[in-house]
Amino acid sequence: NAGVTQTPKFRVLKTGQSMTLLCAQDMNHEYMYWYRQDPGMGLRLIHYSVGEGTTAKGEVPDGYNVSRLKKQNFLLGLESAAPSQTSVYFCASSYQEQRYFQETQYFGPGTRLLVL
Amino acid sequence: GESVGLHLPTLSVQEGDNSIINCAYSNSASDYFIWYKQESGKGPQFIIDIRSNMDKRQGQRVTVLLNKTVKHLSLQIAATQPGDSAVYFCAENISGNTGKLIFGQGTTLQVKP
Numbered sequence: 686n687a688g689v690t691q692t693p694k695f696r697v698l699k700t701g702q703s704m705t706l707l708c709a710q711d712m713n714h715e716y717m718y719w720y721r722q723d724p725g726m727g728l729r730l731i732h733y734s735v736g737e738g739t740t741a742k743g744e745v746p747d748g749y750n751v752s753r754l755k756k757q758n759f760l761l762g763l764e765s766a767a768p769s770q771t772s773v774y775f776c777a778s779s780y781q782e783q784r785y786f787q788e789t790q791y792f793g794p795g796t797r798l799l800v801l
Numbered sequence: 802g803e804s805v806g807l808h809l810p811t812l813s814v815q816e817g818d819n820s821i822i823n824c825a826y827s828n829s830a831s832d833y834f835i836w837y838k839q840e841s842g843k844g845p846q847f848i849i850d851i852r853s854n855m856d857k858r859q860g861q862r863v864t865v866l867l868n869k870t871v872k873h874l875s876l877q878i879a880a881t882q883p884g885d886s887a888v889y890f891c892a893e894n895i896s897g898n899t900g901k902l903i904f905g906q907g908t909t910l911q912v913k914p
Contacts, residue, residue, distance in 0.1 A: 689844075725810075727890055727904035728845070743901070775844050789835055790902060792844030 687711050689793035691776050697799045698766045706761040706796050708776030716779045717759035718743070718790060719751060721772040728775060734759055766800045773797050813911040820878040822908045824891035827872060833894040835902065836865060836876045840887045848876070848889075878910075886912045 689710045698704055708717065715736050720728040720743075730743030734753040748770060750762045759778075763770060777790035814820045826834070832853040837845035851858045851865045851874075858865050864877040874891050888909050892902040 725906065727892075727906045729904075730901060733901065777844075789847045789850055792837075792846070794844050795842075 689776055689778055689791050691774075691793040691796050693796060694794070695797045695799075697801065698763075699801055700767060702766050703762070703764050704766065704798075705763075706774055706776075706798075708759045708761070708778075708793060709757055710759075710776075710778040710791070711757060712778060712791065713756070714778035714780055714791075715756075716790075717753065718777045718779075719749070719759065719761045720775045720777065721745065721770075722775060722795075723772050731761065731774075763798075766798075768800045771798060771800045809908055810906070811909045811911065813913060814881050815913050816881060816883060818881055820876075820881045820885070820910060822876045822878075822889050822910065824874040824876075824905055825872060826874065826891075826893050826903075828893065828895055828903075829869075829872065830895050831893040834865070834867060834874050835892045835894075836863075836874075837890045837892060837904075838885075838887045839890065839907070845890060881910075881912050883912050883914060886910055 692707045718733040719731040722728050729745050731745055731749050732740055732743050732751040734740045737756040740751045740753055752760045774796045776793040779790040835850040836848040838848050839845045849860045849863050849865050851867050856867050862879045866875045878885055888907040890904050890907045892904045894902055
């Protein structure tokens with residue numbers, strides 16, 4: 686199993702440009718998440734999905750959109766990038782069922798985004 | 802409001818010593834807690850978790866202690882090794898909010914040879 690993969694690994698954008706970050710998981714997880722991590726801070730939840738075709742806002746959703754057309758993929762879009770969106774973006778996925786003691790989230794390697 | 806915080810941003814220990822990383826949380830409705838390790842340039846990696854109906858759980862060289870009375874969580878690493886150098890995050894899940902975790906700011910563990 687590859688686990689959680691993210692593409693691209695690194696990207697530089699100019700202010701106003703758009704892009705899509707792709708997250709894929711091969712663990713058949715129901716839940717998927719997008720976080721951003723800024724220097725000296727923990728992870729902040731942008732959007733999440735509890736199943737194919739569903740999405741919901743997290744703590745810092747403004748400026749981002751997401752889609753979950755397939756269970757294994759979760760896309761994060763920036764329609765008009767701003768310097769404040771310079772960050773490292775992590776995708777994660779997890780099981781849904783409560784019977785699993787480890788409702789842990791499995792993380793991808795991250796995407797470093799620089800907006801100039 | 803909700804917050805998960807670690808007491809110290811950086812902890813420096815000698816190789817072979819035990820490490821204790823602390824975390825305070827404020828939401829008494831939290832029922833599940835996780836410790837993650839993040840090495841430079843990588844995503845967070847699961848270390849150990851604990852439910853609120855337990856006060857201690859042990860893994861390989863790691864122990865998590867939960868004190869619900871004072872809303873405190875700690876991660877103990879036995880015989881700390883250079884490979885343990887990383888940033889450690891605690892995270893909490895609020896009951897009924899399955900899947901949504903609140904992360905602390907992280908503690909950097911530095912292991913001196």
